[in-house]
Amino acid sequence: MINHDTRIKVYGRKNGMIGIRNHLAVISTVFCANHVAESIVRQVPEAVAITHHFGCGQLGKDAEQTLRVLTNMGKHPNVGAVLVVGLGCEQIGAHDLAVEIASTQKPVKTSVIQDEGGTSATIEKGVTCCRQLIKGMQEDVDRISASCSELVVGLECGGSDFTSGIASNPAVGIVADLFTDVGARVIFGETAEALGAEHILAERAVNKKVKAFIFNKVAATEKLAEDMHVDMRGSQPSPGNIAGGLSTIAEKSLGAICKSGNRPIVDVLEYAEPAGKAGLSFMDCPGQDLASICGIVAGGAHAVLFTTGRGTPLGFAIAPVVKISANSEAVKKMAENIDIDLSGILTGDMNLDDAGRIIAAKVLEVAGGKLSKAEKLGHREFGFHSIGPTL
Amino acid sequence: MSEKKAWALCLHAKDNVATVLNDVPAGEPLVVRNKSGQTLEAFEVVESIPRGHKTAVMDIPAQADVIKYGEVIGRSVTVIAKGVWVHVHNMESLRGRGDPA
Numbered sequence: 001m002i003n004h005d006t007r008i009k010v011y012g013r014k015n016g017m018i019g020i021r022n023h024l025a026v027i028s029t030v031f032c033a034n035h036v037a038e039s040i041v042r043q044v045p046e047a048v049a050i051t052h053h054f055g056c057g058q059l060g061k062d063a064e065q066t067l068r069v070l071t072n073m074g075k076h077p078n079v080g081a082v083l084v085v086g087l088g089c090e091q092i093g094a095h096d097l098a099v100e101i102a103s104t105q106k107p108v109k110t111s112v113i114q115d116e117g118g119t120s121a122t123i124e125k126g127v128t129c130c131r132q133l134i135k136g137m138q139e140d141v142d143r144i145s146a147s148c149s150e151l152v153v154g155l156e157c158g159g160s161d162f163t164s165g166i167a168s169n170p171a172v173g174i175v176a177d178l179f180t181d182v183g184a185r186v187i188f189g190e191t192a193e194a195l196g197a198e199h200i201l202a203e204r205a206v207n208k209k210v211k212a213f214i215f216n217k218v219a220a221t222e223k224l225a226e227d228m229h230v231d232m233r234g235s236q237p238s239p240g241n242i243a244g245g246l247s248t249i250a251e252k253s254l255g256a257i258c259k260s261g262n263r264p265i266v267d268v269l270e271y272a273e274p275a276g277k278a279g280l281s282f283m284d285c286p287g288q289d290l291a292s293i294c295g296i297v298a299g300g301a302h303a304v305l306f307t308t309g310r311g312t313p314l315g316f317a318i319a320p321v322v323k324i325s326a327n328s329e330a331v332k333k334m335a336e337n338i339d340i341d342l343s344g345i346l347t348g349d350m351n352l353d354d355a356g357r358i359i360a361a362k363v364l365e366v367a368g369g370k371l372s373k374a375e376k377l378g379h380r381e382f383g384f385h386s387i388g389p390t391l
Numbered sequence: 392m393s394e395k396k397a398w399a400l401c402l403h404a405k406d407n408v409a410t411v412l413n414d415v416p417a418g419e420p421l422v423v424r425n426k427s428g429q430t431l432e433a434f435e436v437v438e439s440i441p442r443g444h445k446t447a448v449m450d451i452p453a454q455a456d457v458i459k460y461g462e463v464i465g466r467s468v469t470v471i472a473k474g475v476w477v478h479v480h481n482m483e484s485l486r487g488r489g490d491p492a
Contacts, residue, residue, distance in 0.1 A: 161443055162410050162443035162444070163443070165460070166400060166402065166410065192487075195486045195487055196462070196463075196464065196485075196486050197462070200462075222486060222487050225487040225488065225489040226488075226489035227489065228489050229489045229490060229491065230489050230490050231484065231487065231488050231489065231490040232484065232486070232487025232488070232489070233479065233483075233484050233487070236487060242478075242479055244443055245410065245441070245442075245443035245444040245445065245478075247445070247457075247464065247465060247477070247478050247479050247482055247484075248464050248465040248482070248483075248484035248485075248486070249484055249486050249487050250462070250463065250464045250465060250484065250485065250486050251459060251464035251465065254459070254460040254462050254464065255460075346412060348428065
């Protein structure tokens with residue numbers, strides 16, 4: 001079990017942060033640079049590509065969100081070095097992004113398509129840069145011992161079914177409380193999956209600001225369905241959730257919030273905003289799994305605990321995602337994807353406290369360097385959402 | 392709790408539905424337990440209920456709250472008798488409704 005004396009071996013970063021992975025990230029600033037970024041990573045398999053279909057034609061807060069996500073991917077302490085690949089005329093300037101990321105004192109290089117003179121030359125320069133960055137990362141790596149209270153743990157549920165709310169989410173809730181109690185930061189979100197359960201979360205808010213944020217963000221999310229003139233059911237809950245026994249978003253939400261445990265909610269975060277306070281923070285992010293994980297990792301999560309009922313293979317570019325399921329059928333059918341089998345909870349062979357201990361031990365193991373199943377299988381998904389029109 | 396008989400979990404004393412933990416065919420007995428593992432009651436289900444889906448543990452009138460976790464999860468659209476399958480065909484969501492009433 002974890003306590004204040006529990007220590008883990010991590011990467012000590014020059015700015016004082018700790019990382020649990022040492023990734024070389026190749027970040028494209030705009031969709032025009034995706035092919036180049038992906039081509040570089042094909043030649044440098046140690047690197048991970050961070051590509052997306054945004055970075056230009058965006059307005060106001062939407063453009064700010066894209067910049068915030070990409071910046072916080074580059075600055076993330078699981079990333080040891082960064083190559084920024086740009087086109088040259090996009091909204092997010094490759095050199096500006098590189099300078100901001102380099103404020104963390106990690107090595108950052110750029111390769112810009114209009115400067116280098118086309119696809120091939122930019123790939124060639126990028127590959128050369130990556131080789132240099134890898135050499136630097138290997139020479140400059142600093143493995144240190146750190147308290148588990150320095151960890152930032154993200155919480156996510158996806159492919160939910162009847163088992164999520166009655167078994168795997170309450171088990172993760174125990175772990176959320178454990179990490180909160182040692183002073184670690186814990187982030188959960190998925191605003192759509194608070195609909196119908198927001199009054200319970202609001203009761204746990206430490207102050208009026210946190211309470212108002214929760215109610216306002218849930219109302220704004222609910223209004224999206226109203227503005228579309230549709231019943232949210234079919235999207236939330238999804239067809240798989242419904243097949244798995246969940247009838248309404250409120251039923252799904254009441255199960256989903258169990259993963260946040262029982263401690264007070266000390267802070268609220270906009271999408272991809274870094275968590276600053278020890279304890280449990282609520283982030284306004286979609287229920288869509290990849291966008292949610294991305295926001296939570298951009299918020300600083302070193303690793304994400306991901307409960308699933310139906311089974312899902314999803315990983316993430318720069319952070320381990322640990323799959324937890326209490327559905328015996330999913331655990332059997334998708335054994336290669338599920339890290340932790342909690343199906344014993346529903347047969348009476350495992351109690352929630354035991355489940356919590358198993359998950360906490362897995363978090364420490366993965367934080368210490370052991371790969372999660374999604375990592376072993378090569379899952380390196382990346383993606384986020386837009387909140388504005390594409391111009 | 393590992394016995395073969397079909398059982399359902401009733402999460403809260405206020406709940407009018409319970410989650411069926413194994414497929415149960417129409418007319419077969421179902422044991423309802425609470426979170427502590429105590430048996431609350433046993434009755435025969437009216438229709439087949441798939442694993443993980445809900446059954447009514449009391450008669451629910453039309454347009455009444457459907458309660459799970461001790462909270463309102465939706466509203467019945469028809470009368471739902473005890474032992475009937477409760478799902479999207481006979482209950483509606485009260486939240487995220489932008490569709491015309």
